[in-house]
Amino acid sequence: MLPAFLGITDNNWFDSLRRNQITDEVNFWIPSAPARRHVEPGSLWLFKLKAPLNFIAGAGVFMHYSVLPLQMAWDAFGVGNGVPTVDAFRDAIMRYKHPGADSWNTDVGCAVLDQVVYLPRELWIPCYTGSLVSGKHMVSADDQAIVRQVLRNLELTPSTPQVHALPFYSPDYTPQYALREVRQGQGTFRVEVTDAYHRQCAVSREHSLPVLEAAHIVEWSDTHTNDVTNGILLRADIHKLFDAGYVTIDPDGYRFVVSKRLKEDYDNGKEYYQLHGSRILLPEDPNAWPNRLMLMKHSDLLYSD
Numbered sequence: 001m002l003p004a005f006l007g008i009t010d011n012n013w014f015d016s017l018r019r020n021q022i023t024d025e026v027n028f029w030i031p032s033a034p035a036r037r038h039v040e041p042g043s044l045w046l047f048k049l050k051a052p053l054n055f056i057a058g059a060g061v062f063m064h065y066s067v068l069p070l071q072m073a074w075d076a077f078g079v080g081n082g083v084p085t086v087d088a089f090r091d092a093i094m095r096y097k098h099p100g101a102d103s104w105n106t107d108v109g110c111a112v113l114d115q116v117v118y119l120p121r122e123l124w125i126p127c128y129t130g131s132l133v134s135g136k137h138m139v140s141a142d143d144q145a146i147v148r149q150v151l152r153n154l155e156l157t158p159s160t161p162q163v164h165a166l167p168f169y170s171p172d173y174t175p176q177y178a179l180r181e182v183r184q185g186q187g188t189f190r191v192e193v194t195d196a197y198h199r200q201c202a203v204s205r206e207h208s209l210p211v212l213e214a215a216h217i218v219e220w221s222d223t224h225t226n227d228v229t230n231g232i233l234l235r236a237d238i239h240k241l242f243d244a245g246y247v248t249i250d251p252d253g254y255r256f257v258v259s260k261r262l263k264e265d266y267d268n269g270k271e272y273y274q275l276h277g278s279r280i281l282l283p284e285d286p287n288a289w290p291n292r293l294m295l296m297k298h299s300d301l302l303y304s305d
Helices: 011-020 070-081 086-094 141-156 186-196 236-244 261-266 270-275 292-301
Strands: 004-009 026-030 044-049 055-069 107-118 135-137 212-216 231-235 247-250 255-258
Touching: 004 011, 004 055, 004 141, 011 026, 011 044, 011 055, 011 070, 011 107, 026 070, 044 141, 055 070, 055 141, 055 186, 070 086, 070 107, 070 186, 107 186, 186 212, 186 231, 212 236, 231 236, 236 247, 247 292, 255 270, 261 270
Parallel strands: 004 044
Antiparallel strands: 004 135, 026 107, 044 055, 055 107, 212 231, 247 255
16 A cells, blocks of 8 residues: 555645745644644655645655644744745634634644645646545545556656655665655754654753754764754753854763863853763654764864863
8 A cells, every 4th residue: 555645735835835846844734733643754645725626736755743833833944834924824824723812822733744746737636525624544445546646647747856765764764755865954853853852952851942952963064964863952052062062962871071161261151060971861762862973973073171
């Protein structure tokens, strides 16, 4: 069976993304913000336009699902939310919320998609879903026939390069669909790192989301990877010290290390020295733990005791 999910798609969202040809890090937002979306990473996500446009008009590859505050969703994906400004994003979400809801403190379900392809009008596929509200898994024989037709039409779309895709998460993971090479972006990196650490600073355990930042262990310009294992969730001040080489993470024991240079340069740092030697918070999934080689590289390139 070809794993696929049919998403009932906001027509204005689709039109905006198609006009701007945004194909990486697209946020298929869900105003009701369900806690989970039971879709496997690498599954095909189909864009079924709302009536009267009862067609499948494109598709993308599902990467990750998270429930985020509206502002964070905008900061992470920007125009990849299918709107030009944060105010337009708020207005689009609030159309689906109950009257009186706080427009700035609302949460948004975010299904992050990559490798998005918009079918030319002549390749749209008729699809009638009746009263279906949000979407469904494509599991029946008829559903699977539609999925196969979508794949055929994707192959006929001139803007769809056909090359082998790189793994999304780990070397032993093979995505179900490979439309073109995957380059995981900064927005997806931020969301995945934030979720991996359960929205807590790995060092201080601070959980106020606005002050938490997804730090690269080694900068993207040096590694060309936004894999979650090259990231760690840090409070903003600790992130700055990490990037400046005043603190690091011991790759053997995953312990927080503070350089004596902090005291020498600024005659301060008591709070950070109190955390010196403490074991950092690690993700539940060992596959998301900080890469030891990256930590060693950070220490070699930036940290000085």
